[in-house]
Amino acid sequence: MVKRAGSGYKMRKRSANKAASKAAIIEVAIDLFWENGYNGTSLRDIAEACGFEAANLYNYFRSKEQLLYEAMQEELERFLELLEPVASDSRGAPVERLKRIIEIHVERMLVIGRRYKMMYDSEIRHLSPVHRKRIVALRDYYSELLFNIIEDGKKTGDFAADIDARFVVLIIASIIMRTVFWFSPKGRLSPAEIADMIYKIVLDGIRPRKQEVKARKK
Amino acid sequence: MVKRAGSGYKMRKRSANKAASKAAIIEVAIDLFWENGYNGTSLRDIAEACGFEAANLYNYFRSKEQLLYEAMQEELERFLELLEPVASDSRGAPVERLKRIIEIHVERMLVIGRRYKMMYDSEIRHLSPVHRKRIVALRDYYSELLFNIIEDGKKTGDFAADIDARFVVLIIASIIMRTVFWFSPKGRLSPAEIADMIYKIVLDGIRPRKQEVKARKK
Amino acid sequence: MVKRAGSGYKMRKRSANKAASKAAIIEVAIDLFWENGYNGTSLRDIAEACGFEAANLYNYFRSKEQLLYEAMQEELERFLELLEPVASDSRGAPVERLKRIIEIHVERMLVIGRRYKMMYDSEIRHLSPVHRKRIVALRDYYSELLFNIIEDGKKTGDFAADIDARFVVLIIASIIMRTVFWFSPKGRLSPAEIADMIYKIVLDGIRPRKQEVKARKK
Amino acid sequence: MVKRAGSGYKMRKRSANKAASKAAIIEVAIDLFWENGYNGTSLRDIAEACGFEAANLYNYFRSKEQLLYEAMQEELERFLELLEPVASDSRGAPVERLKRIIEIHVERMLVIGRRYKMMYDSEIRHLSPVHRKRIVALRDYYSELLFNIIEDGKKTGDFAADIDARFVVLIIASIIMRTVFWFSPKGRLSPAEIADMIYKIVLDGIRPRKQEVKARKK
DNA sequence: CATGAATGAGTATTCATTCAT
DNA sequence: GATGAATGAATACTCATTCAT
Numbered sequence A, B, C, D: 001m002v003k004r005a006g007s008g009y010k011m012r013k014r015s016a017n018k019a020a021s022k023a024a025i026i027e028v029a030i031d032l033f034w035e036n037g038y039n040g041t042s043l044r045d046i047a048e049a050c051g052f053e054a055a056n057l058y059n060y061f062r063s064k065e066q067l068l069y070e071a072m073q074e075e076l077e078r079f080l081e082l083l084e085p086v087a088s089d090s091r092g093a094p095v096e097r098l099k100r101i102i103e104i105h106v107e108r109m110l111v112i113g114r115r116y117k118m119m120y121d122s123e124i125r126h127l128s129p130v131h132r133k134r135i136v137a138l139r140d141y142y143s144e145l146l147f148n149i150i151e152d153g154k155k156t157g158d159f160a161a162d163i164d165a166r167f168v169v170l171i172i173a174s175i176i177m178r179t180v181f182w183f184s185p186k187g188r189l190s191p192a193e194i195a196d197m198i199y200k201i202v203l204d205g206i207r208p209r210k211q212e213v214k215a216r217k218k
Numbered sequence E: 001c002a003t004g005a006a007t008g009a010g011t012a013t014t015c016a017t018t019c020a021t
Numbered sequence F: 001g002a003t004g005a006a007t008g009a010a011t012a013c014t015c016a017t018t019c020a021t
Helices: A004-037 A043-050 A054-059 A064-087 A093-114 A115-120 A122-126 A129-156 A167-181 A191-204 A212-216 B002-036 B043-050 B052-058 B064-087 B094-114 B115-120 B124-127 B127-155 B165-182 B191-204 B213-215 C002-036 C043-050 C054-059 C064-086 C094-112 C115-120 C122-126 C130-155 C165-182 C191-204 C212-216 D002-036 D043-050 D056-057 D064-087 D094-112 D116-122 D122-124 D130-154 D165-182 D190-206 D212-216
Strands: none
Touching: A004 A043, A004 A064, A004 A191, A004 C094, A043 A054, A043 A122, A054 C165, A064 A093, A064 A129, A093 A129, A093 A167, A093 A191, A093 B002, A093 C094, A093 D116, A122 A129, A122 C212, A129 D190, A167 B165, A167 C212, A191 B165, A212 B191, B002 B043, B002 C165, B043 B052, B064 B094, B064 B124, B064 B127, B064 D094, B094 B127, B094 B165, B094 B191, B124 B127, B213 C002, C002 C043, C002 C064, C002 C115, C064 C094, C064 C122, C064 C130, C130 C165, C165 C191, C165 D165, C165 D190, C191 C212, C191 D190, D002 D043, D002 D064, D064 D122, D064 D130, D094 D130, D094 D165, D094 D190, D122 D130, D122 D190, D130 D165
16 A cells, blocks of 8 residues: 555656656757758767766667658647647637747748757658558648638638648648748748748738738738 | 770770769669658668679778768759759749749759758758868858749849848748659649648738738739 | 664565566566567567566676576576476486476476577676576586486387487487477477477387387386 | 670679589588577678678678578478488388488588577577478478378288387488487597487487397497 | 669667666 | 656667678
8 A cells, every 4th residue: 555655656656757858858869850851860969968878778669660650740749739729719700810830830841940840841751651541640630720711711702712721731831831941040030930921921921912001901 | 905996985885884884873773861860771682672782882982971972062053054044044034943943943852852841951061061061061062042033032022122032042942942852753643733832821921911802923 | 763673574575576576577678588589579679578677687698698597597496496396317218217307398498488599509708707607507417407317218128229318318309409499389299299299209200110019018 | 696605604604603602601600590599690700701802792682681591502402302212212211211311411520510509499480481481381391201101011910010100200300300419529429429329319219238249230 | 874782880679787765 | 566757788670871792
């Protein structure tokens, strides 16, 4: 009884430690994967950056692939949790919701960072089929959120009725996802400014408007 | 000497053959680099796909890096040759020139294909500093072409005067470069249709226009 | 001190527990060594089969080698204790004593099992020199027991005077030791039947006897 | 034409060299597998014994398992080729054929050597399922040869009608296969003598015969 | 032009073992 | 007793590259 209670506590504490360690390792791994790619990053690289030997990684992850998977998994989930309340608030104006989604996504992409790039690109192929399916499912969920906003806007007349919502989703995601390649924190544009510019171009394009005033009155 | 005299002719012929062989190898390599990445593609993979042994590759390329470099170099140059006449035709209407550029780029990206992706993304890091500089220079030249069109359009009033030309270039390139990830030749959209949709969104955005008719009269 | 006084009793009890645990671990280890060999069995395999972590094994055994040694040692001793009274009963008829020895050995080999195989074969090389010597000594003692029976039989005229006792010992042991490779508990032959068949062939061979009747009158 | 002819010759020569090299490596590997077991023998060990680096082994064998397989395969086939003519000569006297089989087997086992042990024992488990099946098939073929001899002898009256042929096959194989564990080339018994002693015991057992003379007149 | 043999550095992964808790 | 973290050495295997032929 006492013993059980005690070990229960210890279990929890140890688990917490372990979880923290895992998170720290994932953080390091993401940075290296980003910089050198999955194949270009050896477990020794990761271990060295963590301050221990490669063999020790196996006390936390069953394989390199598992490490990649957990890195993607955790980050994507956190990201979707952030987006969801905004995206699915069906009473909000679609234009505003789109704006918010772009803001959040760009912010996440640029400030918190490079983690995302991995998940959309080539590194996905290094996942096992099972893991790949799960990550792709999460990714698709993001598309679904955006898609709904566009469709809502078409109904309310905020967006042109003849646009292809699937296509617009791709366009928006494409633009945002590539910001991570050219964005520099020291550059002239802040994430918020970048988000705003993307939003405006997606909304109105680059052609001069007849009634500029109206377009800005939000 | 007989041998020398003879080999003079043969050399030229052989060189031609060699160049053809090199081109064929590069073709194979690009496909594999695209599918598995630079690190994920071994010289044996490439050689096997070519029908000979890995050692033989060294009769054509000094190193794996050289092969990557030549693959990028050649392709980028061919691509720029295609764009240049359109882009630098300063008498053409900017709107039309932009349309053409997008068409050519999308077409190249999707039909001729996957080769491009490599050059913009992560594989560039595997080039030696010297080679990297040259490839980046070519890449920048593309941006310059697009940039000029946008600036021209701002002067002629075709594009809004307050847009950030640099930014718009990034947006357009981002959209086009990612088509390669989601495009399927069997899908519902042809490259030409995709190019047209990109062009329209970049031009007018997704907001409904007041005078839809006017916008389409081209 | 209280602790000391108390621990006196507890120690004894704990030791008993410990001994029991050790025996249980050895049991598990033997099975795994048999199935996968010494090199093919990791301490983690053993620990997992025991339901705890590998590190815990070191609370019972100084090393993997020690575990192997104790497994062999204990089993061989138990086995020899069984054989000895029969083998060294110098008043019994050699033919009967041989029969009994074969019965016991086959039974032990097949029912209690696979443990023995290890000791005669290749796994011995993984013992330290000191331990190896001790195990080989026990093994040799078995040969000695059998040898004496054969020699006794030659004196009494039960066995042919010109047979090579050393050689016959090897033959008998060889036959019995290999039963473990092909015996199946679900097969058509029981251990007792197998022992009987071995005994008869060793005694009379496969050639038809002139007086079959006489040979069976036991 | 000339070129083809030439390369044909070279091919053959190179193949011959390669085959010779492979055979040499297999020879080395067998010795090491015998001494240290499959798991106990590293590819570095083998390579070192061959005088080159471990990586080079992969120019000859796809994997360690392939090396083990080829070692077993080749040797078993050679062995069976030797046995077959004797075993399947259905006009020869079963007693004589049995004698010859034992002689050949023991000789092969002891003079040419230790190679065999591997194939009958535990190392088989390291083969891939496909390879394992093939080796077991060859092994079973050996049993079949022996089995037929025994059955022939039962028909001709050379062997007791009531013996279990399958069992006798096991006994004979068991005895021979274990010789390799205790045989020493410097020992008092030659392979031929060992074969003869095994033959006699299997034929007549260790009990004194009534008519010793008759049994020896061969 | 092509290849087989060879290699040294590197890869992910496993393992027996230690130690503080 | 038991465990998690850590490690150094080893493992099978891969790879880009060289070189003699």
